[in-house]
Amino acid sequence: MTELTYREAIRGAIRKAMLADHRVFLMGEDVGRYGGCYGVSKGLLDEFGPERIRDTPLSESAFTGAGIGAAMGGMRPIVEIMTCNFSLLSLDQVMNNAATIRHMSGGQFHVPVVIRMATGGGRQLAAQHSHSLEGWYAHIPGIRVLAPATVEDAAGMLGPALDDPDPVLIFENALLYNHSEDVNEPVEVDIDHAVVRRAGKDLTLVTYGGSLGKTLAAADELGTDGISTEVIDLRVLRPLDDVTILTSLAKTRRCVIVDEGWRSGSLAAEIMARIVEQSFWNLDAPLARVCSEEVPVPYAAHLEQAALPSVAKIVAAGRAVMGR
Amino acid sequence: MSAALPKVRLNREHCRTLLHQMVRIRRFEEKCAELYTLEKIRGFLHLYIGEEAVATGVMQALEPNDAVVATYREHGHALLKGVPAGAIMAEMYGKQEGCSRGRGGSMHLFDAETRFYGGNAIVAGGIPIAVGLALADKMANKKRITACFFGEGAVAEGEFHESLNLAALWRLPVLFVCENNRYAMGTALDLSESETDISAKAASYNLASEGVDGMDVVAVEVATRRAVHAIRETGEPHFLECRTYRFRAHSMYDPQFYRAKDEVEEWKDKGPIKRFTEWALDVGELRPEDIEEIEQDVAREISEAVAFAESGTWEPVEDLLRDVGAEKRI
Ligand SMILES: Cc1ncc(C[n+]2csc(CCOP(=O)(O)OP(=O)(O)O)c2C)c(N)n1
Numbered sequence: 001m002t003e004l005t006y007r008e009a010i011r012g013a014i015r016k017a018m019l020a021d022h023r024v025f026l027m028g029e030d031v032g033r034y035g036g037c038y039g040v041s042k043g044l045l046d047e048f049g050p051e052r053i054r055d056t057p058l059s060e061s062a063f064t065g066a067g068i069g070a071a072m073g074g075m076r077p078i079v080e081i082m083t084c085n086f087s088l089l090s091l092d093q094v095m096n097n098a099a100t101i102r103h104m105s106g107g108q109f110h111v112p113v114v115i116r117m118a119t120g121g122g123r124q125l126a127a128q129h130s131h132s133l134e135g136w137y138a139h140i141p142g143i144r145v146l147a148p149a150t151v152e153d154a155a156g157m158l159g160p161a162l163d164d165p166d167p168v169l170i171f172e173n174a175l176l177y178n179h180s181e182d183v184n185e186p187v188e189v190d191i192d193h194a195v196v197r198r199a200g201k202d203l204t205l206v207t208y209g210g211s212l213g214k215t216l217a218a219a220d221e222l223g224t225d226g227i228s229t230e231v232i233d234l235r236v237l238r239p240l241d242d243v244t245i246l247t248s249l250a251k252t253r254r255c256v257i258v259d260e261g262w263r264s265g266s267l268a269a270e271i272m273a274r275i276v277e278q279s280f281w282n283l284d285a286p287l288a289r290v291c292s293e294e295v296p297v298p299y300a301a302h303l304e305q306a307a308l309p310s311v312a313k314i315v316a317a318g319r320a321v322m323g324r
Numbered sequence: 325m326s327a328a329l330p331k332v333r334l335n336r337e338h339c340r341t342l343l344h345q346m347v348r349i350r351r352f353e354e355k356c357a358e359l360y361t362l363e364k365i366r367g368f369l370h371l372y373i374g375e376e377a378v379a380t381g382v383m384q385a386l387e388p389n390d391a392v393v394a395t396y397r398e399h400g401h402a403l404l405k406g407v408p409a410g411a412i413m414a415e416m417y418g419k420q421e422g423c424s425r426g427r428g429g430s431m432h433l434f435d436a437e438t439r440f441y442g443g444n445a446i447v448a449g450g451i452p453i454a455v456g457l458a459l460a461d462k463m464a465n466k467k468r469i470t471a472c473f474f475g476e477g478a479v480a481e482g483e484f485h486e487s488l489n490l491a492a493l494w495r496l497p498v499l500f501v502c503e504n505n506r507y508a509m510g511t512a513l514d515l516s517e518s519e520t521d522i523s524a525k526a527a528s529y530n531l532a533s534e535g536v537d538g539m540d541v542v543a544v545e546v547a548t549r550r551a552v553h554a555i556r557e558t559g560e561p562h563f564l565e566c567r568t569y570r571f572r573a574h575s576m577y578d579p580q581f582y583r584a585k586d587e588v589e590e591w592k593d594k595g596p597i598k599r600f601t602e603w604a605l606d607v608g609e610l611r612p613e614d615i616e617e618i619e620q621d622v623a624r625e626i627s628e629a630v631a632f633a634e635s636g637t638w639e640p641v642e643d644l645l646r647d648v649g650a651e652k653r654i
Pocket residue numbers: 029058060082086089397445446447448474475476477478479503505507508509570574
């Protein structure tokens with residue numbers, strides 16, 4: 001067992017992949033000399049040099065597209081985009097190129113690129129630095145979308161993502177970088193399935209990424225009310241693992257979804273739709289969800305906190321679903 | 325019929341104005357840094373210390389009804405455009421008396437009254453907006469200009485190139501001001517640009533372009549007056565690259581691995597306030613008592629701004645969803 005931060009876990013995973021496969025390289029803004037805007041790649045420039053730890057200009061569209069091209073050309077690039085807010089400048093490359101090329105080319109070409117980016121609010125960075133856009137990306141066929149919520153997943157997801165023959169996007173909640181846990185190395189993580197983080201029999205809470213901590217805390221609180229709460233961490237936002245969710249629901253028959261994205265058109269909405277399609281007759285209560293309020297994330301601390309999912313809101317939703 | 329280019333007269337009054345404006349920015353920023361460590365200001369905080377000559381010189385040439393579009397490093401630009409210091413400070417406190425009602429914070433200062441169009445924290449994100457403001461003016465036949473500030477890091481973004489092309493193609497009254505402080509976060513100019521002469525690069529879009537010493541407030545003012553004069557005469561865009569330097573961290577947390585301490589010290593020695601003050605004292609346009617008065621005046625303004633922010637109020641949480649859309653459709 002070693003205690004690692006989420007940041008160190010990702011750095012370790014990048015290092016390991018680069019040592020194992022000369023085709024792997026990292027590129028993005030300030031990944032080299034600055035050490036990464038969240039310090040993830042600190043020290044890697046010294047170890048691997050500027051060819052493989054490649055500082056890019058502020059050109060999200062061009063370097064993401066170059067990552068796609070390099071992947072098609074035989075390399076295994078890891079593209080780092082500082083935050084998902086800036087990934088919108090490269091959305092065209094992800095959506096119109098990375099996600100479509102295998103299909104458009106009739107299966108002749110494929111794009112084994114990994115694109116990592118930070119996501120999430122809670123640090124008073126206001127409306128151009130705080131959004132959670134992973135739900136949007138999970139809309140796109142042709143890519144896989146991952147959201148490591150634990151240090152172990154942060155350590156273990158990059159390897160299989162690089163082995164994936166198709167594009168993989170990894171969303172790292174920025175509040176998690178300093179979070180530390182004991183990890184058993186080497187870590188094996190599969191990037192196909194959700195995981196049950198806490199077992200229970202009365203109520204299922206489904207969440208992912210930065211909301212896992214809040215959701216587990218809410219589950220503990222509900223437990224003190226005598227509500228035995230199961231918590232599912234989706235981990236893979238696309239393709240969604242319906243089976244794990246439905247298996248839990250078959251037992252608990254009640255469910256709240258917690259998602260830091262905005263409510264309308266959210267991942268939470270998609271999960272609700274799937275439950276209703278496949279498990280309607282198993283439900284004992286209407287489904288509920290806790291999402292971000294439909295407002296660009298405000299700067300002022302009290303307003304920002306009110307805009308994001310909170311333990312109190314999750315507990316309240318859980319109680320309501322239980323009829324308490 | 326072309327009006328004569330107004331001359332910059334460096335008399336005592338004007339020297340006092342230039343110094344006063346630069347000192348306003350410097351002291352305001354220093355106060356922000358202090359308030360940040362006290363956790364009164366949160367989020368990201370990007371200081372303009374070292375670069376004061378640019379906003380100061382440029383603003384001298386703008387009229388009140390000209391528009392300004394700036395970046396997240398914009399406290400000084402807002403101050404000099406006429407946004408009250410108290411409203412800026414209250415914004416950074418997150419109070420509803422702030423110029424963006426506490427919704428924006430340090431990176432998103434807005435003020436309709438003074439035509440200050442933000443506070444944009446997407447690198448290059450403001451440049452197309454400036455082009456659009458100028459387009460609106462042109463279409464409405466309004467004789468005013470839009471000044472757009474951005475760092476040299478923005479030059480690598482597609483939006484920069486698309487915007488320069490549009491402004492030149494459509495002949496729009498935009499003053500593009502590139503604040504080239506040599507680093508985009510930790511990335512030095514020569515690691516991000518194949519052509520490091522930014523004014524030459526801009527010129528390739530077929531617009532008038534000039535590079536100027538951005539540590540020299542007078543040089544910036546003279547160049548801007550010339551550019552603004554030409555824009556008003558012709559309605560066509562101009563590009564100004566101001567070569568400057570940021571003395572502090574990019575934001576508040578930045579160990580600055582990417583540059584040598586000596587380099588920073590060398591630039592501080594060429595600092596815009598130091599250099600201008602020494603020169604003005606030397607030629608006798610400013611006297612020590614001028615400097616004393618300016619400092620006192622600025623200290624008063626800033627302590628009033630802090631008091632205003634301190635006494636500001638928190639917007640009720642019930643208002644969270646306001647201003648997402650119009651209250652009613654008309
Ligand atoms: C599109 C986008 N990409 C990345 C960032 C993160 N970021 C913020 S400021 C900055 C450096 C910008 O440098 P420059 O344009 O030279 O302006 P300066 O900060 O030096 O004033 C970066 C990379 C961002 N805000 N927006």
